[in-house]
Amino acid sequence: MSAADANAGADLLPEGFEHLEPLLGWSIGTETGRIRRRQASTFAELVALRDGLLPDLERIFAYLGPKGLDQLSPRDERLLFLVLSLAEVAPALEFYRQPTVIDGFDALRFLPVEDARLRPNI
C-alpha cells in the first residue's frame, strides 16, 4: 500500500503542493525504500516522477528552504522525501537511461546501512 492509499483524505502535503499527491508513493523516508522503489519501476515511471517535480522545484525549495531540516512538519517531510526520490532516480535518468546501473552490481546486494551511527535523521 502506498502512503497515499494509507492516508486517503488527509492533508498529506503542504498547502499549494496538493497537485503532487499522485506522486506520494515516492515519498519514502529511507534510501533503502527509495532504491527498492526505483529498482521496481519502469523507466516511464521515473520520467513521470521527474516531469511531475521539476517544474515545482523552485517553489518547493522556496517553501522548505527557510525552515531548517530539524523544524519540518510531517507534511513538510513528505514533500522533502519526494524530492529525495528525485535525487534517487537522477542517475537512472541522466546517466544510464534505464532504471538500474548499466551492467552494474546488484544494488539490492549493496544496501544502505540505515542504522549507521552517524547517518543523518533525514
Place this chain on the structure above:
Amino acid sequence: MTSLAARCTALGTDPVPIEPYISPEFYELEKQHVFKRTWIHVGRVEELPKPGDYFVKQLDACDASIIVVRTRSGDLRAFHNVCSHRMNKICYGSQGTTRKFFCKFHGWSYDLTGELVGVPDEECFRGLKRADHGLSKVHLDVWQGFIFVNVAAQPPLTLAEFLRPMYAGLEGYPFEQMTSCYAWSAVVNCNWKLALDAFQEAYHVAYVHGNSIADALLKTESGGLRPLDGLCGDYHRRLSLAGNPKSVYGNPQALTERAAGAPESVAAPSAARPIGAAALRFGRGGTNFAVTQEQLPSAVNWTRHPNWMFDINVIFPDFYVSIRPNYYQAYNFRPLAHNRFLLDARVYYPRMTTAGGRFYQEYMKVSLRDVLLEDLSTLEHNQAACATRAKTHMVLQDHEMMVRHQFAVIERMIRQGQGEGGRR
C-alpha cells in the same frame, strides 16, 4: 624529488602473478604476516560520543571479533569479544550503549574497562581471581579521529610510526567536521586485493564509468585519464587526480558560495542533466561548512594543480580514503576468504542545514553509490576469470603502479615474517 615516470618503474615492470589472488594458502600467509600484525581501521571517534557507547567489528582476516567502547573516563578501549569463562561472544549485535558487558551464557559481567565484575555462584569456583579474568585487551590507537586496532601481542610499529611517514601531511584535514555519514555494505565474491586494485587506478574510468562520471575527470591531450602524481611508501600509497570543473561531480568546490566554477558547472550539464543541475543550484549555501584550497593541509593536492579533484589514500592494508575539500570517502576491503570480501563503504559529508543542501547531498550520495555499483560490476568476473588459470600473470602499465605496489608490500611482509619464523 623523482618524477612520476621514475616512480612508476621503481618497483620494476615485470608482470604480477595471479596465484596470490586465488590461493587459499597465500591468504593464510596474509592473515598471519599482514593482518594479524598490522593496524586495522575500525571506525571514527564520533561514532562513540558517550561513555558506554560501543561497536563490534568482525575481522575475519585477524580471526577476531573486536569490541570498541568508550569508558567512563572518556578513553577508548578494545577487547576481544570473548567471555573469559566458556568462550561465548559477549556482544551478539553490532553496536549499542551499555553500562556493563554481560555474557548471556552464564551471566558473567565486565565493566567498560574490561574488568570482570560479576560471577554468578562465584564461591563454587575454586580460588578464582577476578583480576586475572578480564576481557582480553587489543591494542587501540587513534589518528585524526580514525580508530585503529592491532591484534598482535606486541605491534611491530606504533600507529604513528606506521602512518606518519606517509600521512603526517594530511593532519589537520577537517575530518571531524564531516559528521553526516552514509554507509553501504556488500559481500563480494572476489579476492580483497583484486578488488582494491580496481579502486587505485584511473585507467578504468573511461570504460567502467563511461555512462556516469567519466566526464568529471580531466583528460590529457591524448584523451587519457592519468593521475597527476602517485606516491608509494613502505606500506601506503597515494594517487592525485584532476577533475573537469565543468561537471557537477568533478567540481569539488561546487557547493560553496565562493565557487568560481559553479556557474559553468550549472550551464554545461543543465540541458542533458536537469536534476544534477538543480541539485547544484538549490544546494548552494546549504551548509555552513566550506574550506578553500589554502586552508587544506599541505599533503592534500600536493602537486597544487588548479583543477585538482581528489586524492586517493590507501592506508595499508585494506583502508581506502579518498579526500576532497568538502567530503571524503572511506572504504574497507575486509577479507573473508581468499575469494570473498566484505566491502564496508562510507561517505562523510558536512551536516546540511537546508532542504536544498540535503537534496544536493542525496544527489551526490546516490551518484556515488551507483558509481560504486559500476566499480563492483567487474569484480566477481575478475575473480572467476583468475580462477580459470587461463592466464598466470597480469600485465600492468605505468599508471597501474599501485597494483604492483600493493602486491610488492604484501610479498615483502610475508617474506620477512617467514624469515623471522625461521630464526625462532
